[in-house]
Amino acid sequence: GQQVMQIPQYQHVQEGEDFTTYCNSSTTLSNIQWYKQRPGGHPVFLIQLVKSGEVKKQKRLTFQFGEAKKNSSLHITATQTTDVGTYFCAGSGIYNNAGNMLTFGGGTRLMVKP
Amino acid sequence: GAGVSQTPSNKVTEKGKYVELRCDPISGHTALYWYRQSLGQGPEFLIYFQGTGAADDSGLPNDRFFAVRPEGSVSTLKIQRTERGDSAVYLCASSLRLGGRATTGELFFGEGSRLTVL
Numbered sequence: 588g589q590q591v592m593q594i595p596q597y598q599h600v601q602e603g604e605d606f607t608t609y610c611n612s613s614t615t616l617s618n619i620q621w622y623k624q625r626p627g628g629h630p631v632f633l634i635q636l637v638k639s640g641e642v643k644k645q646k647r648l649t650f651q652f653g654e655a656k657k658n659s660s661l662h663i664t665a666t667q668t669t670d671v672g673t674y675f676c677a678g679s680g681i682y683n684n685a686g687n688m689l690t691f692g693g694g695t696r697l698m699v700k701p
Numbered sequence: 702g703a704g705v706s707q708t709p710s711n712k713v714t715e716k717g718k719y720v721e722l723r724c725d726p727i728s729g730h731t732a733l734y735w736y737r738q739s740l741g742q743g744p745e746f747l748i749y750f751q752g753t754g755a756a757d758d759s760g761l762p763n764d765r766f767f768a769v770r771p772e773g774s775v776s777t778l779k780i781q782r783t784e785r786g787d788s789a790v791y792l793c794a795s796s797l798r799l800g801g802r803a804t805t806g807e808l809f810f811g812e813g814s815r816l817t818v819l
Contacts, residue, residue, distance in 0.1 A: 593743075620807070629792060629810040630744065675743050677808075688757050689808065691736070691743035 589614045589680045593692035601700050606663040608695035610676035617679050619652055619659045620689065625672040633661075633674075666699050673697070703727075705811035707793050713817045714783055722778040722814045726795030733776050734808060735768055736792040744792055750776060783818045790815050 590613040600606050610619070618637045622630035634643055636652035636659060643650045649662045659676055673696045677689040706725040714720055726733050731752055736744035746760040750770045758768070765783075770776040780787055790813040796806040 591743075622808075629812050630808075631810070632807040635807065677744075688746055688749055688759075689734075690746060693743045696741075 589678070589690050591676060591678050591690045591692040593676060593695050595695055596693065597696045597698070599698045599700065600666050602668060603665050606666050606670070606697055608661050608674050608676075608697075610659045610661075610678075610692050612657045612678045612680075612690075614657070614680050616656050619656075619679075620677045621650060621659075621661055622675045622677060622691075623672050624675065624694070628672075630675060663697075666697070668699050668701055670697060671699050705793055705795050705809050707791075707811035707814050709814055710812060711815045711817075713819065715819050716783060716785060718783050718818075720780045720783055720816060722780075722791050722793075722816070724776045724778070724793030724795075724811060726774065726776070726793070727797075727809055728774075730795035730797050730809070731773070732796040732806065733770060734794040734796070735776070735778050736794065738790045738792055738813070739788075747778070747791075780816075783816075785818050788816055788818045 592611050594609050620635045621633040623633055624630045634650050639656050640654045641652040647664045651660045663670055673694040675691050675694045677691045679689050708723045733750040735747040737747055738744045748758040748761055748768045749756050753770055753773045765781045768778045792810050792813045794808040794810045796808050
């Protein structure tokens with residue numbers, strides 16, 4: 588079955604440093620979504636990428652979808668303490684039943700030291 | 702309500718007991734998902750409903766797990782003969798988008814039901 592892997596599992600940064608998390612799928616994806624989960628909270632949608640090579644920006648966050656639609660990355664510039672949480676990618680495969688089952692990666696837990 | 706509502710928020714039960722977890726999705730959302738999240742891991746897909754029918758139940762771990770959505774709105778996840786390994790946070794999410802191969806709609810998650818099996 589489809590597998591989605593994320594690295595690193597954990598990342599400690601000093602406030603103001605940049606942060607990147609990488610997501611890789613074992614199969615080609617139709618689209619990929621990114622979610623953020625604060626400690627004790629539930630996943631909250633950040634963005635969806637659909638097109639090969641797509642790049643989207645949200646303020647200090649930059650999301651990228653690979654040309655082969657099998658990998659993605661999230662880059663945060665100049666991290667702040669409010670960025671603390673776990674970032675998950677979630678992919679929807681081309682051949683899934685009904686096309687809407689999202690497979691989540693294991694997440695990257697970001698800790699920011701003030 | 703404004704968001705996805707899940708009850709109970711916490712459930713402690715003994716091994717072998719039967720448990721029901723309820724999810725009330727955002728009004729008008731036709732797609733409903735159940736995920737399970739263990740500590741330090743990503744959400745694990747269990748089942749997906751499109752309207753009243755289970756469009757994909759491939760994630761249910763075994764026949765002790767069953768979910769229904771009889772009127773296309775509220776859903777109940779049922780776990781029989783609970784085991785300690787069932788302990789996790791059970792997340793429900795709903796989506797406005799209908800099923801399709803092109804894109805998947807944004808999932809709106811509830812706060813989850815934390816199940817502890819002693």
